[in-house]
Amino acid sequence: MLDKLFGARPTRRIFLAGAASLMIVRPAAATPQAMAAAIRQVAGEAEIKPGKIKLDLPPLVENGNSVATTVKVESPMTATDYVKAIHISTEKNPQPNVISVKLGPRSGKAEFQTRIRLADTQQVVAICEMSDGTFWSDKVDVILTLSACLEDPV
Amino acid sequence: MAARTLVNVPPKAKRGEVIQIRTLISHAMENGFRHDNMGKPIPRDIITSFVCSYNGETIFDATLHPAVSANPFLTFHTVATESGTIDFKWIGDNGFSQEASAKITVE
Numbered sequence: 001m002l003d004k005l006f007g008a009r010p011t012r013r014i015f016l017a018g019a020a021s022l023m024i025v026r027p028a029a030a031t032p033q034a035m036a037a038a039i040r041q042v043a044g045e046a047e048i049k050p051g052k053i054k055l056d057l058p059p060l061v062e063n064g065n066s067v068a069t070t071v072k073v074e075s076p077m078t079a080t081d082y083v084k085a086i087h088i089s090t091e092k093n094p095q096p097n098v099i100s101v102k103l104g105p106r107s108g109k110a111e112f113q114t115r116i117r118l119a120d121t122q123q124v125v126a127i128c129e130m131s132d133g134t135f136w137s138d139k140v141d142v143i144l145t146l147s148a149c150l151e152d153p154v
Numbered sequence: 155m156a157a158r159t160l161v162n163v164p165p166k167a168k169r170g171e172v173i174q175i176r177t178l179i180s181h182a183m184e185n186g187f188r189h190d191n192m193g194k195p196i197p198r199d200i201i202t203s204f205v206c207s208y209n210g211e212t213i214f215d216a217t218l219h220p221a222v223s224a225n226p227f228l229t230f231h232t233v234a235t236e237s238g239t240i241d242f243k244w245i246g247d248n249g250f251s252q253e254a255s256a257k258i259t260v261e
Contacts, residue, residue: 108172113229
């Protein structure tokens with residue numbers, strides 16, 4: 001039967017070629033270490049404490065292509081006490097950085113919303129830098145059912 | 155190619171009020187990690203920077219990476235200080251640049 005279909009018996013070589021074509025070459029994903037390095041790049045040697053900042057992401061995401069994200073920081077946003085910057089990083093996306101925003105006393109409210117891509121079930125981290133030089137962070141674990149970033153267009 | 159933009163700024167505000175600004179721009183945000191049908195990598199083409207200025211003063215500055223969704227949407231806040239214009243500028247790969255502006259009246 002197989003002889004009729006293929007003309008010859010499927011050999012080990014044909015099988016291996018077929019198996020190889022099924023393997024999809026994926027770019028190396030960022031690792032928790034890469035994320036830590038990216039965070040160190042923005043924070044330097046400063047201590048990053050949990051608190052003050054609130055990262056709001058749905059805990060279960062169906063489609064990683066567009067994940068509504070809200071970041072809020074408790075801050076009076078006055079000329080002497082305000083949030084300078086907010087950074088979002090991921091553990092397993094191809095690159096750890098997602099978005100960095102700069103705010104100032106003119107912002108009135110330290111809050112922003114955007115939509116991000118997530119490549120895998122992972123931890124998302126938000127870090128804020130205050131005008132007094134302190135850093136605060138919040139982490140959210142997200143479970144993902146459909147990955148973004150790496151899928152190819154049809 | 156000009157991208158379509160949508161900016162939402164309240165037309166009127168009280169002095170000192172914190173207003174919400176919402177922006178949306180049509181852009182594929184091609185992340186550079188995907189391949190076409192022939193297996194060739196699709197080059198990265200994203201918006202890398204977004205700046206919002208209020209009467210010339212920068213009030214919000216964002217650096218975007220490939221992990222921002224297609225058609226980047228951003229919501230942020232500012233204090234309504236005086237009447238004038240709020241300008242928005244997106245800058246991206248391959249010389250992409252798009253501007254938009256909105257008027258605000260502060261009473």
